[in-house]
Amino acid sequence: MIYLNGEFIPIEQARIPVLDRGFIFGDGVYEVIPVYSRHPFRLSEHLRRLRGSLDGIRLGNPHDDAEWTRLVRRLIKLNEPDDQSLYLQVTRGVAKRDHAFPKGVAPTVFMMSNELSRPPMEQIQNGVGAITAADNRWLRCDIKSIALLPNVLLRQEAVDAGCVEAVLLREGIMTEGSASNIFVVNDGVLLAPPKNNLMLPGITYDVVLELAQANGIKHQVRPVAESELRGADEAWLTSSTKEVLAIVRLDGKAVGKGIPGPLFRRMYALYQDYKERVMRAPEV
Numbered sequence: 654m655i656y657l658n659g660e661f662i663p664i665e666q667a668r669i670p671v672l673d674r675g676f677i678f679g680d681g682v683y684e685v686i687p688v689y690s691r692h693p694f695r696l697s698e699h700l701r702r703l704r705g706s707l708d709g710i711r712l713g714n715p716h717d718d719a720e721w722t723r724l725v726r727r728l729i730k731l732n733e734p735d736d737q738s739l740y741l742q743v744t745r746g747v748a749k750r751d752h753a754f755p756k757g758v759a760p761t762v763f764m765m766s767n768e769l770s771r772p773p774m775e776q777i778q779n780g781v782g783a784i785t786a787a788d789n790r791w792l793r794c795d796i797k798s799i800a801l802l803p804n805v806l807l808r809q810e811a812v813d814a815g816c817v818e819a820v821l822l823r824e825g826i827m828t829e830g831s832a833s834n835i836f837v838v839n840d841g842v843l844l845a846p847p848k849n850n851l852m853l854p855g856i857t858y859d860v861v862l863e864l865a866q867a868n869g870i871k872h873q874v875r876p877v878a879e880s881e882l883r884g885a886d887e888a889w890l891t892s893s894t895k896e897v898l899a900i901v902r903l904d905g906k907a908v909g910k911g912i913p914g915p916l917f918r919r920m921y922a923l924y925q926d927y928k929e930r931v932m933r934a935p936e937v
């Protein structure tokens with residue numbers, strides 16, 4: 654079952670007018686929320702980021718957090734798998750095609766659930782390959798916009814090279830991945846790019862930094878230079894669905910020893926443990 658504009662219906666019955674501004678302009682924002690054992694992971698943080706994205710595109714929030722929470726819980730209940738990946742999208746609604754905002758138009762609200770597929774064990778144990786690419790996106794990458802064409806093209810470049818991610822560089826500084834945040838480890842220190850308009854403020858990124866803080870892992874939040882990425886002992890990617898994965902090859906060259914490093918293995922275990930605790934918590 655999916656949710657569309659006030660109704661829970663089978664996806665086959667869902668219809669969107671072709672003049673929806675999401676379809677015409679990519680004029681909308683979205684969230685992806687993992688659900689473990691029917692618990693939405695970090696729901697209030699996802700809803701806070703959604704508010705930020707809506708503010709960023711000057712679109713009113715169609716629901717308050719209590720209503721979003723009610724809708725999310727209902728969607729989880731109506732779908733079979735215990736572990737789900739919820740996709741939630743709000744667009745500026747349906748109107749005659751004109752770039753300027755339409756007046757008095759209701760936003761389109763859509764949510765769907767898919768089974769959450771965890772990264773294959775092979776990727777967790779052996780790490781993944783990545784390429785680097787020039788970050789040719791706009792200057793509001795902090796907005797989780799549905800207009801993802803640059804990210805789509807960048808990710809495809811990685812896939813064409815037999816890799817899982819493109820690590821993006823802007824003027825000699827690492828920003829993020831095409832669909833993930835990137836961390837590096839140098840001399841035992843975890844380096845994370847600071848949140849700004851050039852990257853998405855990842856929910857997983859926050860969890861990783863909180864776990865580093867809570868467990869005495871040395872870390873710095875500061876701009877990471879391309880040279881630091883290329884000379885890194887370890888590099889990781891993080892996202893809600895990929896969790897934490899080690900990047901072991903970058904542009905065909907080994908990162909560190911070319912296998913997931915000791916700090917990755919530690920963070921991976923901490924992340925799994927944290928998830929377990931959240932999953933055992935009483936339902937929100």
Ligand SMILES: Cc1ncc(COP(=O)(O)O)c(C=O)c1O
Binds near residue numbers: 830832834857892
């Ligand atoms: C461009 C980009 N950066 C970062 C992330 C990671 O964000 P999160 O950890 O909230 O999934 C994503 C998630 O898909 C993304 O698309």
